[in-house]
Amino acid sequence: MNQHHLNYLDQLESESIHIFREVAAQFEKPALLFSGGKDSITLVHLARKAFAPGKIPFPLVHIDTGHNFPEALEFRDRLVNEVGATLIVRKVEDTIRQRSLTEPKGKFPSRNWLQTYTLLDTIEEFRFDCCIGGARRDEEKARAKERIFSVRDEFGQWNPKLQRPELWNIYNGRIHKGENVRVFPISNWTELDIWNYIRYEKIDLPSIYFAHDRKVIEHEGQLVAISEFVQPADSDTVLTKKVRYRTVGDMTCTAAVESNAATLDEVINEIISTRISERGETRIDDKVTEAAMEDRKKNGYF
Amino acid sequence: MDLLRFITAGSVDDGKSTLIGRLLYDSKNILIDQLEALEKSTKNKENGEVDLALLTDGLRAEREQGITIDVAYRYFSTPKRKFIIADAPGHVQYTRNMITGASNANLIIILIDARQGVVEQTRRHSIIASLLKIPHIVVAVNKMDLVEYSQDVFNNIVIDYREVAKQLGLADVTYIPISALDGDNxxxxxxxxxxxxxxxxLEFLEDVKLDSDINLTDARFQVQVVIRPQTEDLHDYRGYAGKIISGIYKKGDKVKVLPQGIETTIASVEIAGMEVEEVFAPQSAVIQLADDIDIGRGDSIVKIGNLPLVSNELEVLLCWLDDKPLISGNKYLLQHNSRQVRAMVRNVEYKLDVNSLQQQPVEGNVKLNEVVKATIKTASPLVYDGYEKLSENGSAILIDETSNSTVAAVLIRS
Known part of the structure; x- marks a missing residue:
């Protein structure tokens, strides 16, 4: 093998670092949207590498639904501390109160949709001109057509018609006042790429990504953890199962998968052999309509 | 395992969507829930097979508004390679879509309908492939099932295409007879x-050699951002961060900073804060210089003895990407990697017919999808190479300062 050859993970990493540096140079007030999941943990790792030996030159912003896994919050605080980054937390609960929004009801009350309000308020509060997100194009088909630099209007809306052509490695981040750019440095990574990179770089993850015992109920074939946010009905059978999480979102809308995979190698093997997509397996909210993501994006969602 | 980016070119009727669907499906990169969604929306179920073309179906907004977004990206991998497909829709605005999708591609699959042979579209796709210097070309002769898998039909198409390839100087062309619908080849x-x-x-896509696509001879580096931690222990640290465009850099290299024209030496090369022996394309690296020079974003660091071109007057091919036409005398921003300069388009000499490569006179303003030869004058000099020699350092975009849109793709000639 040629000694000046980069494997595909090195190539993806280099592309993402290049994007991070373009953000730092082109925007006055960027922010990194941090959810606590593996994709945003990977983003932080890449940002660190992009600006080393300096620190990450923008804050991490957590739009907190209040429905977090405690393990993910602990991990977040530890990571922020270790990286020496600034953390900004804005709570969906506060937005609900201040704007007298209607709290979602039902057994799995997802605040996922309401995050958009908090996000847009936060953008305005801090005058962020760019928000870096961990979306990947392999996640679903609206993402597949979004640019790496995605311009949003003052309502945060994505307009698929007005996307700028994105050629070579040249990114045009120029915007008018009030507009905002969402930048997705890991657009070209797949779920498996992320896992392989986590192994390759020995990136630390919250413990819930690995098999552990948990009290769950079954809902339309998916396992949902019992927590202060999700209570079993009388008709539910509460089971203790060995599970892990494939994505980490809200406790109310993220399903667990049954698994014995306790190590990265085992998790990766399971993901390679699984025949269901990440969103399909673990997101309770995405099944509502096929165009759910497209709609949310157009309304200012990540 | 490495990475191959390719684009598929063909009109809707050539079976492009079916081909992409087939690649994803047969390489087991479609998952059960995606397949279920597919089965649900499959209209044509006569033979019990799902319509693979639906896998690349558009968004609701596209259907409702009758638009097509220029490029969608698809991903799949085999144990040998990760693949990124730029899927550019056919028909209207094809030149713009294809240039956008092809700008990063190592390879293009040109689909030909076995019943139709080499048609005008084939010629157009090939011309764009040659303009953009896509290194590898696969001519996939599709729908072989509809011509009874005839070797004669295939051979005649190969003979016809060789003529096109010869005219355009396409060197690396591979011909494969396929049936995307049935999965043949x-x-x-x-x-x-x-x-x-x-x-x-797929075997071919897995095996095609990519190493020679990266230029390791002509060292080119452009500063994206200057890293200055200004902490106590890194008080004097000043690192120039950027992606190596081409070539190899190491400590001790005698370099020249352009366009300033100052000579100095490399003090260290780093990846992610760690000093390394050497850095090479396409790594994202940091370079430290021996002397304290005033360098900023967009400046180039190259090696003495292998210099790029430096000029504020450029001969270019422009592909116009915007609905609003090019107005001569208007000022634009030209972005060449990370360097932005004010620019004016002058002397639009001729229009290139992308179906025949013929030069035609330009009447009125340059419009969407037109490719023209022009001269660009920039407010400060650009450090570049001809696109033909080093595409990564010979490409740029034009931005309309009032709308902020990306309005043109620029291929610089040496």
Whole structure:
């Protein structure tokens, strides 16, 4: 093998670092949207590498639904501390109160949709001109057509018609006042790429990504953890199962998968052999309509 | 395992969507829930097979508004390679879509309908491939099932295409007879096309050599951002961060900073804060210089003895990407990697017919999808190479300062 050859993970990493540096140079007030999941943990790792030996030159912003896994919050605080980054937390609960929004009801009350309000308020509060997100194009088909630099209007809306052509490695981040750019440095990574990179770089993850015992109920074939946010009905059978999480979102809308995979190698093997997509397996909210993501994006969602 | 980016070119009727669907499906990169969604929306179920073309179906907004977004990206991988497909829709605005999708591609699959042979579209796709210097070309002769897997039909198409390739100077062309609908020669070799001894399409995509696509000879580096931690222990640290465009850099290299023209030496090369022996394309690296020079974003660091061109007057091919036409005398921003300069388009000499390569006179303003030869004058000099020699350092975009849109793709000539 040629000694000046980069494997595909090195190539993806280099592309993402290049994007991070373009953000730092082109925007006055960027922010990194941090959810606590593996994709945003990977983003932080890449940002660190992009600006080393300096620190990450923008804050991490957590739009907190209040429905977090405690393990993910602990991990977040530890990571922020270790990286020496600034953390900004804005709570969906506060937005609900201040704007007298209607709290979602039902057994799995997802605040996922309401995050958009908090996000847009936060953008305005801090005058962020760019928000870096961990979306990947392999996640679903609206993402597949979004640019790496995605311009949003003052309502945060994505307009698929007005996307700028994105050629070579040249990114045009120029915007008018009030507009905002969402930048997705890991657009070209797949779920498996992320896992392989986590192994390759020995990136630390919250413990819930690995098999552990948990009290769950079954809902339309998916396992949902019992927590202060999700209570079993009388008709539910509460089971203790060995599970892990494939994505980490809200406790109310993220399903667990049954698994014995306790190590990265085992998790990766399971993901390679699984025949269901990440969103399909673990997101309770995405099944509502096929165009759910497209709609949310157009309304200012990540 | 490495990475191959490719684009598929063909009109809707050539079976492009079916081909992409087939590649994803047969390489087991479609998952059950995606397949279920597919089965639900499959209209044509006569033979019990799902319509693979629906996998690349558009968004609701596209259907409702009758638009097509220029490029969608698809991903799949095999144990040998990760693949990124730029899927550019056909028909209207094709030149713009294809240039956008092809700008990063190592390879292009040009689909030809076996019943139609080489048609005007084939010629157009090939011309764009030659303009953009896509290194590898696969001519996939599709729908072989509809011509009874005839070797004669295939051979005649190959003879016709060789003529096109010769005219355009396309060197690396591979011909594969396929049937995307039935999966012949896509992932597995066809049982029907017994006279063909070459590789199936996926086998070829896995094996095509990519190392020589990266130029390791002409060292080019442009500063994206200056890293200055200004902490106590890194008080004097000043690192120039950027992606190596081409070539190799190491400590001790005698370099020249352009366009300033100052000579100095490399003090260290780093990846992610760690000093390394050397850095090479396409790594994202940090370079430290021996002397304290005023360098900023967009400045180039190159090696003495192998210099790029420096000029504020450029001969270019422009592909116009915007609905609003090019107005001569208007000022634009030209972005060349990370360097932005004010620019004016002057002397639009001729229009290039992308179906015939003929030069035609330009009447009125340059419009969407037109490719023209022009001169660009920039407010400060650009450090570049001809696109033909080093595409990564010979490409740029034009931005309309009032709308902030990306309005043109620029291929700089040496």
């Amino acid at each position: 896509i992932v597995d070799r066809s049982k029907h096309i017994t006279w063909y001894n070459g590789k199936a399409l």
